Amino acid sequence: MENQLPIIIVVAPLLAALFITALWWFERRLCFPISIIAGVVSLLASIGLLLQVLSGGGVEYRLGGWAPPFGIVYRVDQLNGLILVAVSLVSLLNLAGSRTLAENEFQDKVGAFYALYLLFTAGLLGILITGDAFNLYVLLEIASLTGYALIGLGRRRAPLSALEYLFMGTIGASLYLLGVGCLYLMTGSLNMEDIARILPTILPSNVVVLAFVLCLSGLFIKMALFPLHAWLPNAYTYSPSVVSSLVAPLTTKVMIYAMFRLTLTIFTIDFAFNSMAVRLPILWLAIAAIVMGSLMALAQKRLKKMLAFIVVAEVGYMVGGFWLGNRDGMNGAVLHIINDAAMTLCVFMAAGAIVYKTEDDRLSSLKGVFRTMPVSMAAMVVGGLSLIGVPPTCGFFSKWYLISGGMAAGQYGFVAALIFSSLVNTVLFFRLFEIGYFEPFASGRAHQQHNHTDHIKHSDSIAEAPLDLLVPLVATAVLLIVLGIYSGEIVARVIQFAIPAVIS
Amino acid sequence: METIGDLIIAKYNYWAVIALLIIGLYAMIAKNNLVKKIIGMNIFQTAIILFYISIGSKKGATIPIIVHGHGESSHVVHAADYINPLPHVLMLTAIVVSVATLGVALALAMKIYSQYGTLEEDEISEKIMESETA
Amino acid sequence: MKALGLVAAFCLGGLLFYISFDFPGWGDAKSPASKHVSPYYIEHTMEDTSVPNIVTAVLADYRGYDTLFETAVIFSAGLACFFLLRIPEHKAPAARFYRHLATGITFRIEKGGRLPDDTKEFERIDSVWVPYDVIINMTCRLVVPFIQLFALYVIAHGHHSPGGGFQGGVIFGAAIILFAISNNLRRTLKQMSEQTSALLGSLGVIIYAGTGMLCVLLGAGFLNYGALKSFFGVDPVAARSHSILMVEIGVGIAVTAVMVWIYYNLSSTGKQDEGL
Numbered sequence: 001m002e003n004q005l006p007i008i009i010v011v012a013p014l015l016a017a018l019f020i021t022a023l024w025w026f027e028r029r030l031c032f033p034i035s036i037i038a039g040v041v042s043l044l045a046s047i048g049l050l051l052q053v054l055s056g057g058g059v060e061y062r063l064g065g066w067a068p069p070f071g072i073v074y075r076v077d078q079l080n081g082l083i084l085v086a087v088s089l090v091s092l093l094n095l096a097g098s099r100t101l102a103e104n105e106f107q108d109k110v111g112a113f114y115a116l117y118l119l120f121t122a123g124l125l126g127i128l129i130t131g132d133a134f135n136l137y138v139l140l141e142i143a144s145l146t147g148y149a150l151i152g153l154g155r156r157r158a159p160l161s162a163l164e165y166l167f168m169g170t171i172g173a174s175l176y177l178l179g180v181g182c183l184y185l186m187t188g189s190l191n192m193e194d195i196a197r198i199l200p201t202i203l204p205s206n207v208v209v210l211a212f213v214l215c216l217s218g219l220f221i222k223m224a225l226f227p228l229h230a231w232l233p234n235a236y237t238y239s240p241s242v243v244s245s246l247v248a249p250l251t252t253k254v255m256i257y258a259m260f261r262l263t264l265t266i267f268t269i270d271f272a273f274n275s276m277a278v279r280l281p282i283l284w285l286a287i288a289a290i291v292m293g294s295l296m297a298l299a300q301k302r303l304k305k306m307l308a309f310i311v312v313a314e315v316g317y318m319v320g321g322f323w324l325g326n327r328d329g330m331n332g333a334v335l336h337i338i339n340d341a342a343m344t345l346c347v348f349m350a351a352g353a354i355v356y357k358t359e360d361d362r363l364s365s366l367k368g369v370f371r372t373m374p375v376s377m378a379a380m381v382v383g384g385l386s387l388i389g390v391p392p393t394c395g396f397f398s399k400w401y402l403i404s405g406g407m408a409a410g411q412y413g414f415v416a417a418l419i420f421s422s423l424v425n426t427v428l429f430f431r432l433f434e435i436g437y438f439e440p441f442a443s444g445r446a447h448q449q450h451n452h453t454d455h456i457k458h459s460d461s462i463a464e465a466p467l468d469l470l471v472p473l474v475a476t477a478v479l480l481i482v483l484g485i486y487s488g489e490i491v492a493r494v495i496q497f498a499i500p501a502v503i504s
Numbered sequence: 505m506e507t508i509g510d511l512i513i514a515k516y517n518y519w520a521v522i523a524l525l526i527i528g529l530y531a532m533i534a535k536n537n538l539v540k541k542i543i544g545m546n547i548f549q550t551a552i553i554l555f556y557i558s559i560g561s562k563k564g565a566t567i568p569i570i571v572h573g574h575g576e577s578s579h580v581v582h583a584a585d586y587i588n589p590l591p592h593v594l595m596l597t598a599i600v601v602s603v604a605t606l607g608v609a610l611a612l613a614m615k616i617y618s619q620y621g622t623l624e625e626d627e628i629s630e631k632i633m634e635s636e637t638a
Numbered sequence: 639m640k641a642l643g644l645v646a647a648f649c650l651g652g653l654l655f656y657i658s659f660d661f662p663g664w665g666d667a668k669s670p671a672s673k674h675v676s677p678y679y680i681e682h683t684m685e686d687t688s689v690p691n692i693v694t695a696v697l698a699d700y701r702g703y704d705t706l707f708e709t710a711v712i713f714s715a716g717l718a719c720f721f722l723l724r725i726p727e728h729k730a731p732a733a734r735f736y737r738h739l740a741t742g743i744t745f746r747i748e749k750g751g752r753l754p755d756d757t758k759e760f761e762r763i764d765s766v767w768v769p770y771d772v773i774i775n776m777t778c779r780l781v782v783p784f785i786q787l788f789a790l791y792v793i794a795h796g797h798h799s800p801g802g803g804f805q806g807g808v809i810f811g812a813a814i815i816l817f818a819i820s821n822n823l824r825r826t827l828k829q830m831s832e833q834t835s836a837l838l839g840s841l842g843v844i845i846y847a848g849t850g851m852l853c854v855l856l857g858a859g860f861l862n863y864g865a866l867k868s869f870f871g872v873d874p875v876a877a878r879s880h881s882i883l884m885v886e887i888g889v890g891i892a893v894t895a896v897m898v899w900i901y902y903n904l905s906s907t908g909k910q911d912e913g914l
Contacts, residue, residue, distance in 0.1 A: 007850075007860040014710060015847055021717060022840040025833050063703040065862035069675050072703045112721040119714045126707070134594055138707045141601045142714060145608055149718030152612050157632060159615040159722075166609055167532055170545055174552055177598065181556050184591075185661060188674030198674075210657045514663030522658065526651040534643030562672060563665035568692040569799065570684060581684065583677035584667050589692040590676045593701060596693075596804060597708045604715030607900050611719045614907050 002052065006061040006074045008045040009084065010126045012038045017118035024111030031114045032099055038118055039092035042125065046088045050081040054494065060131075068131070069191035075131035079264075079334065079498035082490070083257050084128050086338045087250055089479075090345050091121045094246050097349060097472035101242040101356055106153070113150070117246065120146040124254045133180045133266065134190045136258065137173065140222070143254070144169045147247055151239040161234035168231045172221030179214030182207050183266075192265050203271070212267055216259065216278075223255035225319055226289035229312050233296075236308040241352030244304065248311055249344035253337045256318050260334075263322075269502055273325050282323045283411060289316030290417040294424035303351050303361045306428060307344075310387060313421050314340050320414050321402045327499060329405025334495045335487060336398035339386070342483060343395055346383035346476040350376050353465035353473065363435060370437040372463045375470050377436055382477040384429035386484075389422050394483035401491070517558040524551035538616065538623045542609045549602040553595045560588035568592070687878040689797045697802065698882040702861045706850065709843050709889050716839055716896035720832075723908030736760045764822060764912040778820035785813040793890040797879065803886035807893025814894070815901050823906060832910065835899040842892025846885045 016038030020031045053059055053076055061074040076084075095117065106113045123143030130136050148169070152162035184190060186207050187198040199208060224232040232252075236244050263272045273279055293313030300306040318340070321333030353376040354369060355361045370377045386393035399418060406415040464470065483490075528551055531544025568589040570581060613623065620628050662669035679696050689695040697705050736754055737744040739761055747753060754760040793806030818826035850861040858865030863881035864874035872880070902910055 004854055004860070007854065011847060011851065011860070015844070015851075018713075018840045018844050018847070021713075022837055022844070025836065062859055063861055064699060064701075065859050065864060066700055070678055071700055108726050109721055109724065112717055115717055116714065116721060119710065119717075122710075123707075134597075135704055135707075138597055138601070138704050138711065141605070142707060142711050145604055145711060145718060146714050148608055148612070149714075149721050152608075152615065152718075152722050159612050159619060160628060160632075163538065163609065163612040163616060166605070166612065167541060167545060170549070170605055171529070171532065174549055178552050178555065181552065181559065184556075184671055185559050186670055188670040188672070188676070190590075190594075190675075198670075202670075206657045206660045210653065213653075511659075514666075515658055515661065517664045518658040518661055519655065522651050522654045525654070526647045529647040529650060530643045532643075533646060534640040558664060559669075559671050560676075561665050562667040565667070567800070568680065570690040570692065581681050583672070583680045586680050586692065588672050588676045589679055589696050591671075592693050593696045593704075596697060597704055600708050600712050600804060604711050607715045607904070608718045608722075610904055611722045614904070615722055618907065 002048065003061070005045045005049045005052070006059065006076060006129060007063070009042050009049065009088070009129065010122055012041040012045070013118040013122040013125070017115040017122070020111055020115045020118070024115075028111065031111045035095055035114045035118055036092075039088070039095050039121070042121070043085070043088040043092050046081075046084040046125075049076055050085050050494075053078055053081040069189045069194040072130070072132045072135050073191065074129050075193070076129060077498060078494050079260065080128045080257065082334075082494050082498070083253070083337060084125060086341050087124055087128060087254065088121070090249050090341050091117075091124075091246065093472045093476055094242070094345060094349065097469040098242045099468050100466040101240075101352060101469065104356070105240045105242065109153075116146045116150055120150065120246065124250055127254050127258060131192050132190055133183065133192055133195065137177050137180060140173055140176070140258075143251070144173060144222075147251060150243040151235050151247065154239040154243070156238055157234060158238040158240075161231075161238050165231040165235040168221055168228070172218045172228075174218070175214050175221070176218030179211045179216075179218060182211035182214065186211070192261070195266050196268055199267070199271070208267075208271075212272070213278075215262055219255055219259045219262070223252045223259070223315055223319075224312060225315055226285055226292055226312065229289070229293075229315075232312055233305055233308040236311065237302065237305040241348075241355050245345060245348035245352050248308070248348050249341040252311065252315050253318075253341050256315065256322075256333075256337060259319070260322060264500060269500060279323050279325060283320055283414060286316040286320030286323065287413050287417045289313060289319070290421050294421045297428055298424055301363055303354070303363055303366065303432075304348075306363070307347055307351060310347075310425065310428070311344060314344070314387075317399075317402060317418065317421075320417075321405060324405045324409045324411060324414065326405050326408050328401050328408055330499045331491050331495050332398050332401030332405055334498060335394075335401060335491060338490070339394040339398045339480075339483060339487075342476060342479050343383055343386045346379055346473070346480060347387070349469070349473045349476060350380035350383060353469050354380075356469075357463055357465055363432065366432070366435050368436065370433075373465060376465050376473060377433075379473045379477040381429075381433065382480055384425070384432070386480045388425045388429060392484040393480050394487055395480075397484055397487040518555070521551050521555045521558065524548075524554065536625050538613050538625065542606065542613065545609065546602065546606060549598070549605070553598050553602070556591040556595050556598070560591035562587050686875065687882065688875050689879050689882055691797055691799065691801075693800075694796050694802050694882065694886070698885050699863065699878055702850075702885065705885070705889070706843075706846050706861070709846055709892050712896050713839055713843050713892055716836075716899040719900045719903040720836070723903045724910075725908045727910075733765070735763050735765055737763050762824070774820050778816055782813050782817050785816070786810055789813060789890075789894075793886055794883070796886055797883065803889025804893055806886075807890040808897060810890065810894040811897025811901075814898050818901065818905075823902070823910070823912060827902070827910060830898060832899065832902055835895040835902070838895035839892050839899060842888045842890070842895065845888030845891070849881060849885055849888070 016034050020034050024031050059076040063072045102110055102113055120143055123139045126139035127136055127143065130139065148162050148166045151165065152159050183195055186202055186205060187195050189195055189198060221228045236248050290313045293309050293316060297306045297309035300309060318333045318336050321329045321336060354373060357373060358365065382393065386395035389396045389399040403415050403418055524547055528544045528548030532541050532548060535541050535544060565585055565587045568586045617623055620631050622628060679692055679700065683689060683692045683695045687695045687699050733749060734747050734753065735744060739759055789806045789810035792801040792809060793803055796802035814830060853862050853865045854860050856865040856868065863878040866881050867874045867877040870877050870880050906912060
């Protein structure tokens, strides 16, 4: 079975989603166990695949038995092997903690929720593992459609935010498709490595430049790089908690990986960095993203919207780190993908726990929440310290690489933006901690909560989130520290080989 | 040196596609009504589908179904006699994706309508402002 | 906003127009797109898969993995419409309208009132009352079976003529939707309930993914239909042809069911009580 691992990673969630849709009409309690089994199978397969790649070099899997470029191939190397493990782990952790929240939010439609969840995961895993440009588009659309549906069933402005996300996401995916069309027009092939082989023979060509610009613009819209980030804050704020802790850590990171793959494999470093003059403008966009994201996060009065703007700033880190063009910057960017997925999961899950219990995400109404929800707030503390960049959490190490990359490239604006963002995150999180810890817990609060709707269970002294949410939350917080301690190993053994040797 | 007529004959399919792209993108950004935006999205995606299909055509070639296919022993098949099948395959996928996106967009528009009572974006923004300040 | 839209659209259009002079001409048989991968497909389809329709062969065999996920896309669209719109039935409807068939009198029963028994004397009508039209009703009832037959032909004959799973599935779904439009939604729901359409939708995609996994279990790679030669008992080329038919049937079932499911949810805004 070992050489079938690449396909098991993607097909397991797909089959599980189909079985859930079929069986849920008959036996409701089956949907959660089936999803967990699929998540575990996917995670084990991705770990096995990463170990294969580390010991034996890249893995190629031919679908349908046809050799490339006539068939579709999966290409796994160190870069996507590592991110596959990260994505399947994040998805599984969130799934494990989702049971009570999902029953509460969706009631009768829980089966459909789990099926859409697994289809979303399968789409993201497929984007990570594919070696064919058009296959990436199809899987991108699966992940996007299920994402729109999952976000649309939130509260208040959720349907409108989901529709705006749909419009911008469709423009992005269509621009990417148009770029692939231009590439096909000039090379006649859809396989990534094959296109990379043919492109040097037809350069210099205006059409290839157009294809590059279109593909990159499409991906920038989908990863919410400033100024194309308008869809992200609303979409992540108003979606249900269990959905925002799935979508926020994963969507933008996988799109950033797609940008990596496009630039490193299809267009090659030489073309992207040297022939095109886009390196500096994109770097300035990344700096603007970091600064604007941090400033807008400061201005927010709601917890989830603040966290959503922090995600916008984090995208700037990774995009800037990649387009710095040196080894430290790229190491930092790839490491930051892993770290940011874990950090964002941690803070969004903690925010979900808090919103579940207090029914209100305004920052001002989080008074005293440290006393009532100590474990969730402890996890939020760890996540916040990681976002600020305090050792030994993982956020410190990836920031370290990014800063040293920025200094080596002479891009002091980027370094300044990173430090500015750390300072703003410090202000944000310490403000949160101050409200939660030091403000006295108003005594009239217990009465107020009884007058709310009957969703709230009991609301006296320690009203912690349900246990099945707490265990994955604590596991994620521990993961942040473990990732921090082992980040040197991760860089030396895995990420180092993912970056092509031409980068110094 | 080609004449203008030759140039137009060689490129007018791309120009038609570009015109549709401009119309679709403008409708998606500038129109106020949500259903008009959804229609613009559909026009935009259809333009890209036409772009791919027009890549695959060949002068004097027929549809990609091998003529004496059923039951005969192998005849030599020349690639120049049949148009390129690959863009058609890719665009089957793209059409299905665009229909699926249309379905989800309409479902979201229905939810918005049942929530706000209108499909005009400026009226929806006003209602949101009122409910947030209230 | 209009100005911004115009600027953005014309920027994209202008850029494409400027670069379109470098595109290959229309209908050029020597363009790169026609010279690299596609001649292989055209020249080798018969000996690899014995399916004359090259588009079907490429769709279901060479690039079959894309098609699996395309079917999953349409399935997830059906699931998404259900997830977003469906309102469960136990929330009682507002008011119901009935018509007494003998006299033609229509009356309205408010929420909580006693509904007439399910006899042949009373017929429930939609709140947006559509007159009962004999011509439309009878014509559609006569035509629908032929449309369905044509749809099955399109699916099955996809090897030799333009057609295949998606096309046939949509035609079949359209036949059922025609029945729903000409009669009413409740009668269609009695024939093909939402549960049936959801089950058929997942069954169709399971057939496709299951064929792929069957190839894995028989030792070859995913969707490598040559491995199914022991399953069908024929040589690998004919096994590919049969497997293409099998996955096309799966796709057809899935697309039919999902079209009908999306229609049910969209036309009644999730209530599935009264519709178009």
